[in-house]
Amino acid sequence: MGFNMRYLDLRRKIRDVRMWAIQGIAEAGSGHPGASFSAAEIMGTLYFRRMRHDPSRPGWEERDYFINSKAHSAPGFYSTLAVAGYFPSEEVRTLRKLGSRLQGHPVMYSERQKNYSVPGVEYSGGSEGMGLSVGIGIALASKLDGKKNRVFVLIGDGESNEGQIWEASMAAGKFKLDNLVTILDRNRIQQDGFTEDIMPLDPTKDKWAAFNWQVFEVDGHRVEQIVDVLNKAAQVKDKPVMIIANTVKGNGVRHMANNPQWHGKAPPKRHTEVLLEELESECLIAPSIIAGQRENYEDKIRKVEREGVDMIHIDVMDGQFVPNTTFFADKIKKLRPSTSLPFDAHLMIEKPLEQIQEYIDARCDIITVHAEVCTENEFREIQERLIVNGISPGIAINPGTDVPEWLYRCLHDLDVVIVMSVNPGFAGQKFMPKVLPKMVEVNKKLREHGFKGYIEADGGIDATTLQQAYDAGARIFVAGNAVYGGGDIHGAVIQLRHKAAVALERRLLNHATQLNIRPDWMKARKHILIPYANELGIEEELHAVK
Ligand code: DX5
Ligand code: ZN
Numbered sequence: 001m002g003f004n005m006r007y008l009d010l011r012r013k014i015r016d017v018r019m020w021a022i023q024g025i026a027e028a029g030s031g032h033p034g035a036s037f038s039a040a041e042i043m044g045t046l047y048f049r050r051m052r053h054d055p056s057r058p059g060w061e062e063r064d065y066f067i068n069s070k071a072h073s074a075p076g077f078y079s080t081l082a083v084a085g086y087f088p089s090e091e092v093r094t095l096r097k098l099g100s101r102l103q104g105h106p107v108m109y110s111e112r113q114k115n116y117s118v119p120g121v122e123y124s125g126g127s128e129g130m131g132l133s134v135g136i137g138i139a140l141a142s143k144l145d146g147k148k149n150r151v152f153v154l155i156g157d158g159e160s161n162e163g164q165i166w167e168a169s170m171a172a173g174k175f176k177l178d179n180l181v182t183i184l185d186r187n188r189i190q191q192d193g194f195t196e197d198i199m200p201l202d203p204t205k206d207k208w209a210a211f212n213w214q215v216f217e218v219d220g221h222r223v224e225q226i227v228d229v230l231n232k233a234a235q236v237k238d239k240p241v242m243i244i245a246n247t248v249k250g251n252g253v254r255h256m257a258n259n260p261q262w263h264g265k266a267p268p269k270r271h272t273e274v275l276l277e278e279l280e281s282e283c284l285i286a287p288s289i290i291a292g293q294r295e296n297y298e299d300k301i302r303k304v305e306r307e308g309v310d311m312i313h314i315d316v317m318d319g320q321f322v323p324n325t326t327f328f329a330d331k332i333k334k335l336r337p338s339t340s341l342p343f344d345a346h347l348m349i350e351k352p353l354e355q356i357q358e359y360i361d362a363r364c365d366i367i368t369v370h371a372e373v374c375t376e377n378e379f380r381e382i383q384e385r386l387i388v389n390g391i392s393p394g395i396a397i398n399p400g401t402d403v404p405e406w407l408y409r410c411l412h413d414l415d416v417v418i419v420m421s422v423n424p425g426f427a428g429q430k431f432m433p434k435v436l437p438k439m440v441e442v443n444k445k446l447r448e449h450g451f452k453g454y455i456e457a458d459g460g461i462d463a464t465t466l467q468q469a470y471d472a473g474a475r476i477f478v479a480g481n482a483v484y485g486g487g488d489i490h491g492a493v494i495q496l497r498h499k500a501a502v503a504l505e506r507r508l509l510n511h512a513t514q515l516n517i518r519p520d521w522m523k524a525r526k527h528i529l530i531p532y533a534n535e536l537g538i539e540e541e542l543h544a545v546k
Pocket of ligand 1: 288290291313315346422423424425426427428429458459460461478479480481482
């Protein structure tokens with residue numbers, strides 16, 4: 001993936017950003033969840049992975065600049081700065097309060113304005129359309145001074161109605177500002193409705209290209225795509241770069257997604273706990289390509305990529321640790337160019353430390369080794385080597401294995417724990433329900449010791465067992481047979497997602513009931529709940545909600 005991605009760590013940090021942002025907005029009773037959420041992956045990838053910056057030295061001369069031109073995404077921006085380390089995350093709760101440094105629209109930080117803003121804010125926003133011009137000024141100055149600072153500007157599609165955006169666009173082309181990258185948060189919704197109704201922007205790509213920009217387009221919620229495109233952007237010469245990031249306004253909270261109402265509205269404070277649970281419950285689906293026919297893996301990858309799965313689970317079996325052989329690093333290397341989806345490599349091999357370098361070189365994004373074949377020292381060495389290479393480290397435990405005591409000393413940089421729900425070796429085995437209480441226990445104990453990563457369920461996951469594993473705390477689901485076992489991959493992924501959604505809605509409803517806000521929650525959520533009402537057994541109740 002290029003620079004230090006550590007896929008799961010990046011995802012988790014972005015999840016935290018959303019969680020802080022919603023708390024800030026709910027506490028304030030006002031603010032903009034829609035744009036904070038559509039731009040969360042963009043800002044997170046920049047701050048946590050791409051930009052050269054130092055939270056302890058916000059004025060560092062060599063830093064890269066970020067200009068949040070669409071300044072109303074402030075709650076997301078502040079939360080990103082906080083998670084990056086510019087100030088304590090707790091402070092996000094003071095958003096928009098009298099006396100807070102976190103104004104509704106961010107104020108540029110300086111000694112003089114230090115009571116009104118936080119370190120890291122480079123631009124006072126609020127009036128739309130101006131940030132790109134400021135970014136151009138910084139990029140020009142940096143060039144004139146012969147310096148290497150790069151400038152990243154985030155603009156909105158509603159904001160692109162402003163004439164100043166297009167004047168700036170012409171200027172950046174004229175000056176060939178290849179140290180300037182602009183990202184368009186293309187969520188297609190602005191304050192009063194859909195952008196294409198109010199002032200159509202399409203063909204956006206052609207417009208920017210005609211203004212002499214190098215244009216790229218990505219899915220703005222796929223961090224792996226954002227990482228890749230930022231790598232490409234760094235190679236462009238003599239042209240400014242425009243990245244059109246296709247996003248969903250309000251992405252992360254289902255009843256806010258794609259709904260103009262949530263451009264600038266706060267959820268009621270009493271919903272906060274449930275919303276936090278929703279954000280925390282984000283679930284990732286990872287089809288295991290060894291299941292089904294043992295051939296044409298490229299094709300199998302392509303098919304699930306089309307279905308919008310999150311990662312590809314790759315089972316490496318050496319015939320020693322498990323009684324079966326699949327493939328090794330050389331095969332993974334060959335598969336790598338076929339997709340930008342993250343590779344979740346599960347090494348079922350006897351001597352992981354001896355072979356780890358091959359899997360690093362094959363550019364896996366997550367590498368999990370088994371606890372049964374590691375000592376503490378060996379695992380520490382594996383973990384260190386993965387971290388310096390920007391790879392998420394994981395540990396797997398078999399159904400009969402407990403979490404080794406030494407693991408509690410390695411939790412700081414641990415991104416995943418696979419709790420096997422079959423004895424490893426083959427796809428298509430039956431899920432072992434006895435691992436469910438263990439999963440609950442493992443999750444609880446690991447969290448108490450500071451584990452921040454993901455629990456991954458692997459083995460016999462289908463539409464039914466997924467729900468059980470979900471309730472037991474798993475957030476990554478490997479699915480082999482369930483996806484590749486029948487003839488209908490499309491239907492299979494839809495069903496998994498549907499069941500995950502039902503499980504989520506049930507959890508959230510239960511939570512709302514405990515908090516005594518069930519009718520109120522159902523009202524906010526009505527349009528989301530309708531397709532699941534029957535399975536949730538709430539048809540009549542939902543019908544009565546006005
Ligand atoms: C088991 C593997 C699993 C398996 C998943 O040894 O680690 O990843 O292939 O396949 P299903 O979902 O069919 O159990
Ligand atoms: Zn596996």
